[in-house]
Amino acid sequence: MDGSVVDAALEGLRLVFSWPWILYPLAGTVLAMLFSASPGLNSSSLMALAIPLTYAWDPLPVMLLFGAFVGGATFMGSVTAILFNIPGKASNAVTLLDGYPMTQQGRAKTAISCAATASALGSTFGIVMLIALIPVMREAAIALGPPEYLMLAIWGLTTLAALTGNSLPKGLIAAGVGLLLAFVGYDPRTAGLRFTFGFDYLRDGFSLVPVFLGLFALAEIIDLMASGRETLSGKQRSSELSGSAGDGVRSVFRNFGLFLRSSVIGTVIGIIPGIGSSVAGFIAYGHASQTAGADSKFGRGDIRGVLAPEAANDAKDGGALVPTLALGIPGGTGTAVLLGALMLHGLVPGREMLTDHLVLVFVLVWSLFLSNWVTSLLGLSLASPMAKLSTIRTSRLVPVILALAVIGAYQYRGQVADVICAIAFGILGYLMKRFDWPRIPLVIAMALATLFENNLHLTLRLQELGRIDIWSRPITLGLMALTLFSLLLPGALARWRRGRRDPKAAK
Amino acid sequence: MTLLVAGVLLLFLVQTPRIGLVAGRIPFVVLGLTLILVCWQLVRELVAPQRSSADTVSASHDVVQALRATAWIFVLLLAVLVAGVVPGAGLFCFLFLRFQADESWLFSLVFSIALSAAVYLIFDLFFGASLYSGWLPLP
């Protein structure tokens, strides 16, 4: 690596950990944790509030503070997802798919500590990749185009096959419904309305947050009350809870291959500008379930279902800074607000930032790194006390959870209609659970539909016009191979494992 | 449930004439494939009815309780719409604790006031989030 990059990295590190500058990332971390633990609020809201307040500050404290905002925000939203089935923001939504079932099984401590560990290590991975990519940041951000985005979406959609539970047709139907729900609203190419049934609310389409809150949080509340369960975990006392923080930490290292793959997925998706923050988690989750094998309990409390999306979500933060800093194109909502903050302080992303302001870039990066670790270490130490919430009587928790769900649904866009939408999906989610219809394919399809449709159209059009040749693009071909491999791998793994257990039967 | 899904898909189908071919190309393909799958699933269920897996269904299901739970969610919605998030959450909490969870009057009152206060302090005062204020012109 270039000596100047190393020097800038070391100088940035020194500044972050020096007194009194270290106060800024620590304060930013605490604020980000509080915000992201509250449904409907997130680091973007926090940064937006902070921009006018920090207007007259020098660039250094701004970078220290905003780096911490980005880094400190991801994990706490996962805690509410694990404990109460309520995601702090869209990117935490995937964690609840297995995190909440773990709480119901009395293993909340394990889930929270796994999330904390995967979060810290995933963020570290993303930052290492970011630093490694600094010399080629612009090229990396520009290299990915519609064919690559399309293949990522297809790969993500193919992972659905592993998430259909006991019934492939039901899973595929759920995925189809998810795709159709995502098509509701304006068509991006013609600006025409689709499937709005005349409702103004549906002009904007369905948002993932109210849908998730309904399908999972509200549906589980109905199920909880219908089943007469005394507590979330089924245990009356915290001493009866199983699992431990140590189990959670060790699970990341026991599944280190999955952790690395998920972190790569998160970093790559973070680099792609404009993709929603939840996509990384979904694709990592789908990939994890595909490669899980015969012992898969995805959707029913499989620790890998927490590990994969958490690693991907935090690795994504590092990746998302690549297009943000190199091109001034945000990787997601959080980095978009960050970009606004940087520009208002005269820090214009682009070549100049990567040469004249490289030290400040590293201040941002190290501040993000520090806040991620502080959040995760705090999360680890609080895993046990937080897990005790799952032994509180359901009848006392239900009003609190419902209030949080309503606030989360309303705060997302400030529309009461989102609350009604969440309730409608809550009823649907309960019916789906009651009658054995998998919900996960529906939400994955919804999350990936726009990425798939837009880039399918662009890829076909550009191929037709002769402006691209998908068969000569190495990244596209690599992703195609990965997709095929992902489709064939589960079957091959199953056959191999059967062969090992009973060689005669395999023959 | 399959019939419900089929009904939803038919609603989508009814909308298709309003959508041009350019905007509708991919949705039409997805709708068509999903309808085929639904028909197949309906036939499967008619020919060989399937039982729900015990793993995914709660241990004991009380349909009445499920309906009651749904009704409580609508009570919450009504309370929030009329009184706003802060008072509405507290009102719902009181009614739920007293009449569903059979808690004492005192506990229900104290808990619900505490919940409203916490929501107000945390979201309104600390975060400055603008919470829905409801139809009634409460202070």
Next chain:
Amino acid sequence: MRQSVLFVLEVLLSVTQIAGADCSTLQDSAIRWIVPTRPGGGYDAYSRLLQPFMERELGAQIVIENRAEAGGIVAALTIRDASPDGKTLGIINASGLLTANMLAENPAPHPAEDFSVLGRVISNHFVMFTGRDSGIADVEDLLSTAQERPVLVAIRDVGSAGFAALPITASLIGMDYTVVTGYVGNSDRALAAIRGEVDVVMHNFDSARRFVDSGELVPLLQLTWQMADAHASLKNVPMLAGKDGLAVRRAGHVGKTPAQAETEARALANIIGAGRLLVAPPNLSTSMTGCLRRAVDTVMAKPELLTAARRAGLSVAPADAAAALEDLGVGAAALVQFAPLVRAAVQSARQ
């Protein structure tokens, strides 16, 4: 005629409003500020630039909401349909709405008739750009290329302001083109040109500034009669409108008279120049409209704002509500003459 009447009414109203301005009801309240682009987009950047200044001026908290769907139409509808209590404001793409309104395919609000206009941040001045590696060095190369094959242009959707400017420009300079739709933001379109997926893109200079600075995008043509920006890269870039503009020089090629070409090119610049307007819902009270307009004028005149804009690489050329409405009227009238051409282009692009 209707536009002129509206304009006169607005000017008369504005005189009376300033005298009785009262924003006290907004003190300590939360104001929704609706933005028609994704976070990080051009309108978002302007909104966040204005946010601290407007907050101080109004004594309120401004909460920015991004509604990027349908190219800003959803955002515009959100503002239009909000309660006229001063607690919902926003920024709109006036030329985009004029175009959508003219095409009349979706319920797009009219920027003058369906809003209370508070002021203008900047007029839009489109520039046509190409990627560094496109093989097109200048506008002459572009026209030569267009002789051999249609020029590929990236746009968001058929019916956007960017699309409407295209057939008009093409008719003025004699350029055969094909559109590729689906590139949602200006950044997406800029990257498409840089990657070589398309030949040219058209949007504000601000959106492309950092790519021009890095040399990845090259400006080819300014769709205006004055410099679109003070940036050095535009110094030798020809202008479409004006007495010596490209439209006049190409008039013979496309079967127009120089006077006709000059008029049409200027009309196009006026349509695009309708600009980024700061608006509130319609039917705002007289006093509220007056106080908000005064607040906007005060903020836009602050030297600190201009300094901050310069630092952020954003151009600000403010205009008060009266001037903005006047220019809007001119743009709207100009668009009427191009309606058949644009509609035909929309039909053709959708086949």
